[in-house]
Structure formats: structure tokens, C-alpha cells
Amino acid sequence: MHSLAFDIAHFLAGSMVVVSFLLLYQDRLYSLLNVFALHSLVLALAVGWQASTQNAHHLYVTAAIALIFKAIVIPTVLHRIVRSLGIHRTLDVVGGVGRDMLAGAALVALAILVMLPVTAGADALAREDLAFALAVILLGLLLMVTRQNAISLVIGFMSLENGLILAATGARGMPLVVEISVAFSVLIALIVIGVFLFRIRERFDSVDMQAMDTFREERRK
Amino acid sequence: MNSVGLVTMTALLVIPASAALLLMLLTGYRLGARLNVGAALLSLLAACTLFEARPDANAYLRVDDFNIYLIVLNNWVSFTTSLFSASYIAHELETGRLTPAYLRFYHAMYQALIFAMNLALLANNIGLLWVAIELATLITVLMVGLYRTRAALEAAWKYFILGSLGIALALFGTTLVYLAAQPAMGQGLPAMAWDQLLAHAAAFDPALLNLAFVFLLLGYGTKAGLVPLHAWLPDAHAEGPTPISAVLSGLLLNVALYAVLRFKMLMSANPKALAPGPLMIMLGLLSLLFVGLMLYRRGDIKRLFAYSSIEHMGIITFAFGIGGPLANFAGLLHMTMHSLTKSAIFFAVGHISQVKGTQRISTIRGLTVTHPALGWGLVAGVIAIAGMPPFGVFTSEFLVVSSTFARQPLLALLLALGLLLAFGTLLWRLQGMAFGKPDGGPIVPNQTSILPMLMHLALVLVAGIWLPGPLVVWFHHVAALLG
Numbered sequence: 001m002h003s004l005a006f007d008i009a010h011f012l013a014g015s016m017v018v019v020s021f022l023l024l025y026q027d028r029l030y031s032l033l034n035v036f037a038l039h040s041l042v043l044a045l046a047v048g049w050q051a052s053t054q055n056a057h058h059l060y061v062t063a064a065i066a067l068i069f070k071a072i073v074i075p076t077v078l079h080r081i082v083r084s085l086g087i088h089r090t091l092d093v094v095g096g097v098g099r100d101m102l103a104g105a106a107l108v109a110l111a112i113l114v115m116l117p118v119t120a121g122a123d124a125l126a127r128e129d130l131a132f133a134l135a136v137i138l139l140g141l142l143l144m145v146t147r148q149n150a151i152s153l154v155i156g157f158m159s160l161e162n163g164l165i166l167a168a169t170g171a172r173g174m175p176l177v178v179e180i181s182v183a184f185s186v187l188i189a190l191i192v193i194g195v196f197l198f199r200i201r202e203r204f205d206s207v208d209m210q211a212m213d214t215f216r217e218e219r220r221k
Numbered sequence: 222m223n224s225v226g227l228v229t230m231t232a233l234l235v236i237p238a239s240a241a242l243l244l245m246l247l248t249g250y251r252l253g254a255r256l257n258v259g260a261a262l263l264s265l266l267a268a269c270t271l272f273e274a275r276p277d278a279n280a281y282l283r284v285d286d287f288n289i290y291l292i293v294l295n296n297w298v299s300f301t302t303s304l305f306s307a308s309y310i311a312h313e314l315e316t317g318r319l320t321p322a323y324l325r326f327y328h329a330m331y332q333a334l335i336f337a338m339n340l341a342l343l344a345n346n347i348g349l350l351w352v353a354i355e356l357a358t359l360i361t362v363l364m365v366g367l368y369r370t371r372a373a374l375e376a377a378w379k380y381f382i383l384g385s386l387g388i389a390l391a392l393f394g395t396t397l398v399y400l401a402a403q404p405a406m407g408q409g410l411p412a413m414a415w416d417q418l419l420a421h422a423a424a425f426d427p428a429l430l431n432l433a434f435v436f437l438l439l440g441y442g443t444k445a446g447l448v449p450l451h452a453w454l455p456d457a458h459a460e461g462p463t464p465i466s467a468v469l470s471g472l473l474l475n476v477a478l479y480a481v482l483r484f485k486m487l488m489s490a491n492p493k494a495l496a497p498g499p500l501m502i503m504l505g506l507l508s509l510l511f512v513g514l515m516l517y518r519r520g521d522i523k524r525l526f527a528y529s530s531i532e533h534m535g536i537i538t539f540a541f542g543i544g545g546p547l548a549n550f551a552g553l554l555h556m557t558m559h560s561l562t563k564s565a566i567f568f569a570v571g572h573i574s575q576v577k578g579t580q581r582i583s584t585i586r587g588l589t590v591t592h593p594a595l596g597w598g599l600v601a602g603v604i605a606i607a608g609m610p611p612f613g614v615f616t617s618e619f620l621v622v623s624s625t626f627a628r629q630p631l632l633a634l635l636l637a638l639g640l641l642l643a644f645g646t647l648l649w650r651l652q653g654m655a656f657g658k659p660d661g662g663p664i665v666p667n668q669t670s671i672l673p674m675l676m677h678l679a680l681v682l683v684a685g686i687w688l689p690g691p692l693v694v695w696f697h698h699v700a701a702l703l704g
Contacts, residue, residue, distance in 0.1 A: 114432065117428070118426075118428035118429050118431070118432050119400070119426075119428075119429060120428075126400065130397075130400070133393075134393075137389070137393060141386075144382075144386070153382065157382070157385060157386070157389075160386075160389055161389060164389055164392050164393055164396070167393060167396045168392070168396050171396050171399055171400050171403070172403070172408060173403070173408025173409055173412075174348075174396065174399050174408075174413070175346075175348060175409060175410045175412075175413055176346070176348035176349065176352075176413065179348070179352060180348060180351065180352065180392065183352045183355050183356070184355075184392075186359065187355060187359060187385060187388075190359060190362070190363075190381075191381065191385070194377075194378060194381060
């Protein structure tokens, strides 16, 4: 029998996978941002729970970063960017939501098939956390490759990064997790600033990745 | 002695870090450029004293036989590049491509980049290694976008997304290494310390280690510009300031490769783990052949040499993938030679694009007539990088090919094919740029110093003719370590 502590950790990590799926079928920017905030909130809870069960107080810092920075500050800033840039559009999804959901389900199966056998030696919590984390990472990657809009790309990357933090905190007693999550937050902050800068300086007509892709060497020849 | 070593090891981090802060505060670009050169020189001196007094490893930092030469190489190239940068930047300011405010930022970031690369090389902790490489990526992203043109921003954005993705994969790999080590080594800091990991690697869970290596190879491989994860590299090289192209090609790619090699050593130390060689051979060969086929279409001079960097990273990865004392020796030598030659070429290219006012190969004509020193410097550099004697790159490429022939003749054929394709294209492109008929426009004289380029070319030439005995002994020693 597993203890309650295990069940809660399991539930929270599993919820992150579910929220990753929610991210996949959002077709409006604002709701995408809100779901991402939920994703980070669940991460904060999962990390906080790990901190208390592992008795690792430094992990509370990571949880606080996830809560304040990623669940509150980043979505608010992105909301503002979307509003000020006037990209009130619905998101176009390449190939349709149905295909994405199927691909997502396949990726989750892949994550479990890959992670569970190789971690046979590790303790149950770490194994399943890792499998969930890999699923979140792969779903984040899927979001990144199937969306063309820069904001969705950033959201995809940040959900991927949430998966990484989940993996790192699930690894019992891993040192430097706090430092790593701080380093990641700096990176994310810069990405967000980057999106903003690109537009603010009016160098791009849109933050659409396809528009940027057309600007290739071929055109300069 | 050890306390001296500890001081110099710390100095390698403190000098660039404090110089970066100071440069942030200082206005006046002349002073900034001088301070930049001075700080790089100090770091170089500190790096050289590491040979005399080697510090003991602690939980975070470590100097061993492997990284010591990369540290010296790193600080040497950052010093010569800072010299080049001083003259390059002055010209950019005159033509108004950059403003003094941006220059302040540029110099501070330059030192911060040296700090990050030194930290990555010195790190004895795989988490710290990751943080350092992440920092280096962020700084180079900012530098690539420095010109704020549409193309530069696009290049920076592309680099940012791909680089972050690589970094994310590498972090997952790092976590997996920790998890593989944890049952054997217990929780906490030792299970992430590189020297401890190596000592206990035989007891790790092989399946987890295998999975970790795949993530690490893809993650850090992205940073090293290996095909198919190379898409950021040509853009970043072409659109950023040329000193940064030199540092990116000459140093940062090496640092990423160094991280891969560290983990390869872990894999080799575990008898039950997957052999890392075939994976590396595949990525290396893919990079080499891809570049061999794509090189001829490049119309931009910096892009041309950026592609050539992908090719050489491929060769090095291939050599280490083949493994064994001879191929490892060749790989180490090639890392050094490529670093020196490629930065020399970028120095030349920087001056050339400034005097010609363009980066397009088709409009650069007859350099040996209009600018003999630059033109012949470029000729020497391209001949060296294409792998012709008497330069050092020839020695290392020859060693790679011959050691592969002895072990895997079929692979050696593919390798030779890739080398020949790249060789032919580079010489064909060089032909027009160096010896074609000048376009007859007004000739802008080059007023900047070509000393850094000459120093590098001289070193590569000397290495091609005569490698000092101690260096050979040392290369052999490290080659044996790499397994």
C-alpha cells in the first residue's frame, strides 16, 4: 500500500500531464495563458508537496518561484503584451486539434514505456514522477512544433520547463535545484522580454513565426 | 602551492566577472575596449599559471588534465579576439552601425561570456556545468541581436528557441545522471560532482545512464551545432558582430563539445552502458556530409565559414566517436587547430566585410590585389581550414582519416568524401574572393591591426610543422583518459 503522501504527489504530477493536454487544445490566446497559469500553479503545489515530504526546505524557494513568477507574473505580462500588440486572434492549429490529442496520447504512452523499465531500480515515487515529467516535456515539445505563433511557442517552452522542474524536484535530494530554477527563470524572463522587444521596435510585422521564417538567406541572395 | 592554485582558479572567474561589472558602469568606448583587452590578458595569465600550481578539486570547481588546455585555449582566443574586437568596434562606431551605449553593453557582455565559459570548463559539478552553459547561451543570444536589424533579431530569436530547447534537454539528461548515480552514491552534492561520478560510474544503473546520454548528446549537441540541430548556427554567426562569431565558433562550440565528452567518459567507465561511439559517429558524419553538400550554396561569407564550423564540429565528434588513443588524439588536436584557425578566419572576414562594406561573396573580388595583407591572410586561413599542409589542421584531419581507415574502412570513405567536398567548395569560393578581378570601385584601405590574425595563423603553421614534445605527451595522456 502506498501512503497518502505518495498518492498526493502522484495526483499532482498526474494533474500536470492533464493540464498539458488542456494546453494542447486551447484555441484562443487568453485561454492559453490562463491554462498555463494553472499549469504553473499545479507545479508549485507539486514542488511544495515534495518539499514537505522530502523535508527539503530549499525546494520551497523553487515552489515560490513557480507560484509567483510563472503562475502570476508571466501570464499577467503576457496578457498585457497580447493586449498592447493587438493580437486578439484565435490560434490556428496545424493539422487540427484531434491529431494533436492523439499524438499527445502517444507521447504519454511513449514516456511511460521509456521511463518505467529503465527506472526499475529507483523508488516508486521517483519513477512515476519521472515518467510524468517526461510526458509533460514531450507534450511541451509537441506544443512548440505544432504552433506557429510566437506566444504559443513561448508557452510551449515554459510548459516544457515546468516538466523539467518537476523531474528535478522528484529526484530526491538533487542539489542545485533552486539555482537551476532561478537560472531558468532568468531565461524565461528574457524570452518574454524578447517577444516584447521584437514587436515594440516594430521590426516585425507580426510575432508569427512563419513571417520570420520567410526571412531567410535565400531572399538575400 | 595548492593555495596559489586555488587563487588562480578563483581569479579565472573573478577577473571576467568584475570586469563585466566595471564595464557596465564605464562610459567611453576607448576605455572600455582597453579594459576589455586588459582583463582578457589577466585571465590568460591566470590560466597559464594553472600549469605551475594546480589546485585541488573541490565540490564545485576542478582543474584536471583534460580541461586545463581548454582553459588556456579559451583565454588565449578570448584575449586575441578582444584585440581584434577593439579595432573592429571602432570601425562599427564610425559607420554608425553601433552606438556608444550599445558598446558599453557589448564589452560587459564580452567579459560575462568569458566568465561563463571559464565556469563551464572549470565546473566539477554537472549542475554547475549546465548553469554555466545556459548563461553562455543567454549572453550570446543578446550579442547576436546586438545590431537590432530585422535579420539580427530573427537570428537571435531562432538561436534562442533552439538553444533553450537544447539546454532543456541537457537539463533532463543531467537529472537522469543524478538519478542513475543516486542509488550508488547516496543523496546530495557528491552525486553531482564530476570526479566522484567518474569514480563510481561502474556501479550506476546502465539503463538510466543510457537514456541520460541520449538527452545530453542531443542537448549539448544542439549547442555544438551538430546536424540536425544546427539551424541556429549559420544565422547566429552571420548576423552577430564578427568578434562574437569568432568566439562562438572558436570557443563556445568547443565548450559544448567538452560537456558531451565529459559525459562520454562516464559512459565508457560503465561496462554495461551503451557504447557512446556509434551515436557520436553518426551525428558527426551526418554533420560533415550535410555541410559538404550544402556549402556551395552559401552566398554570405560569414555563413560560409559558419557552415564550415559545423563541418569541423562533425569531424571532431566523429573522431571521439571512433575512440581509441589515436582518434582521440586527433580529436583533441583538431579541437585546438579548428579553434585557432576559425577565429583567425573570422578576424580576416571581419576586416574584409568592413573594407568592402558587404558580406556577400559575389561582391567580394580580388582581395589579394586590393588588400594584400587581408587577402593573403584569408588565403592562408582557408587553405589551413580546408585541411592542406603545412598547417596544423592537415595533421589532425590526416590522423582522423588514417585512424578510421585502420578501424572502419567504410566509414573512412564517407569521411574522406565529406572532407573532399568541403575542401573543393572552400577553395572554389576562395578563388573568386582572393584572385578574381577587383570590381574597380574605390579601395577603402584597411587601417586596423591584423596582428591577432597573424598570431593565430603562425601558431597553426607551427603546429603543422612541429608539435612541441610536452604537448604531444599531454595529448596522448588525455587521449588515454577519454577511452
